[in-house]
Every structure is written in C-alpha cells, then in structure tokens.
Amino acid sequence: LFDGEWKFLFDAKGRxxxxxxADDPAENEDLASRRPEIAEQLAERLRSLLPRDEFARYRxxxxxxxxxxxxxxxxxxxxxxx
Numbered sequence: 165l166f167d168g169e170w171k172f173l174f175d176a177k178g179r180x181x182x183x184x185x186a187d188d189p190a191e192n193e194d195l196a197s198r199r200p201e202i203a204e205q206l207a208e209r210l211r212s213l214l215p216r217d218e219f220a221r222y223r224x225x226x227x228x229x230x231x232x233x234x235x236x237x238x239x240x241x242x243x244x245x246x
Contacts, residue, residue, distance in 0.1 A: 165210045172206035180207065 165172045169186035182196040182203045196203045231239075239245040 165206055165213075167206060167209070170202060170206060172203065172210065174207060174210060182206070 166185075169184050171181075171183045171185055171191070173181040175181075180196045180203050181194045182199055183191045183193070184195060185191070236245060
C-alpha cells in the first residue's frame with residue numbers, strides 16, 4: 165500500500181514492513197517497529213480496502229515444505245540459503 169512517501173507491506177506470515185520512500189527509495193530501512201502508529205494506520209487502511217475474509221487469510225500460517233539436503237545444498241550454492 166502506498167500513501168504519499170510511505171510504503172506499507174503485509175505478508176502471509178503477518179509481518180509488517182514500512183518504508184519512507186522519500187528518505188529511503190531503495191527500501192533498506194524497515195521502519196515498522198520505529199513508527200508503529202503509521203504502520204497501524206496503513207494496516208487499517210489496507211484492511212478497509214480488502215474484502216473482509218481476504219485480510220484474515222493472510223494471518224493463516226502457511227505450511228513450509230521440507231527440503232532435501234540436496235535441495236538445501238543447491239540453494240546454498242546459488243546464494244539463496246546459508
């Protein structure tokens with residue numbers, strides 16, 4: 165959700181991210197914990213824009229698939245995992 169200089173994100177795991185695009189156009193500094201009042205205002209606005217059940221759907225935990233050790237090693241070799 166964009167609102168002026170602010171960009172607010174809410175993911176499927178319930179994590180919130182807030183960026184000030186005027187001061188940080190590369191989105192390097194997540195301000196959600198330092199500016200909780202703005203994050204909450206934008207979360208409420210997002211809730212009002214989505215259908216009632218849509219926002220709740222994103223609070224449902226998503227199952228994480230089990231990866232084989234070979235898959236993990238491949239991801240590490242590609243730089244996607246540590």
